[in-house]
Amino acid sequence: MSDISFFSRVGNLFKGFMSLWIQDVEKEHPEIAYQNRIDAMVSKYAKLKDVTAAVLRRREDIDSCLNKQGEELKRVAADLEAAVATGQDDLAVVLIQKKEALEASIASLSVEFEQSRRDAEEAKSSLNSMKAEIAKLKDERDSMLAKLQSAQARIQIQDQLEGLSVEADVRALDNVREHINNTAARAKLGAELADSDLDNKLAQLRVSSGAISARATLEKLKEAQAAKAAGSKTL
Structure with a gap:
């Protein structure tokens, strides 16, 4: 147990040093820090896009199935009326059972379709939000890097002016x-x-x-x- 605790502490210490080192590197090279964050968000966006596409595909499949079963229900209902009209009771009983099964299936699919529709809307909303966040982060990167370059240029000018100062002479x-x-x-x-x-x-x-x-x-x-x-x- 003590060995495990020791190595765990060493591992945590190493992670801490690495985190501090990375922070120092990012301070010296902010463009790298911004690009890493943007790349990470773009990767998440791609994954969320795949998930959203799957949700939309499921919604479309359920909708297609509902349409097919709805058409089938119409045909069964017409056949049932014909069987009743012609006195074919045995066939009418079978058609009634089929009609009830279709109605139950359609009711269940309708619930699934509504859920898939909400899931699709949430997924699209999340996708749009993440896309907006990526664009916002890119704008922030450009603005902050421009601000940094301006500050660095001002510092260089100040240093040059101090070097040309009469007091120094x-x-x-x-x-x-x-x-x-x-x-x-x-x-x-x-x-x-x-x-x-x-x-x-x-x-x-x-x-x-x-x-x-x-x-x-x-x-x-x-x-x-x-x-x-x-x-x-x-x-």
């Missing part, structure tokens, strides 16, 4: 901008470091000292010239 220059800014910052840093360097400060100090010394010498020369000029005036 602007973002592509971000790295270039960052590199340029970093380079400028490094250059500025080098200049600041150069200004704060001790040797550079000393050189600047020496330049300043030289300028002060030269100015002092200039002042002395001016004073000497002024003194010389003043001595010349005194003489």
Whole structure:
């Protein structure tokens, strides 16, 4: 029992995986899913058509039999009247029995014919309904596939427009901008470091000292010239 239960569970699991796989395939290829459903309905329609044809044939056979027995009943009734009129009692008794049998058979066939007529109407109605369902499913298939193709085309256009977006080009220059800014910052840093360097400060100090010394010498020369000029005036 346990083995049977195990294999049954494995079988159910396999069926479940297959069902999920088929659903995924149908999602990726909806045209296949629709066509499979249409083919299945067409197959059922063909079988129902055969059944309907058989029902119609039975109705026609019963109707034909009723017509024949009705004609036979008319002849027996005429023969019975003739037998009674001519005093042929033995023949009249046989004809009466035959007439009663025909009437019973006709009554039974009439019931069967009515049932076969209803069966035929139901079968034709089912056949027409299934035919309409097939046509409806085909229309739905065409409409849904057209809708899917339209949506896919719109997605492709959107993807292409996104690929042509200016933002993408602007973002592509971000790295270039960052590199340029970093380079400028490094250059500025080098200049600041150069200004704060001790040797550079000393050189600047020496330049300043030289300028002060030269100015002092200039002042002395001016004073000497002024003194010389003043001595010349005194003489």
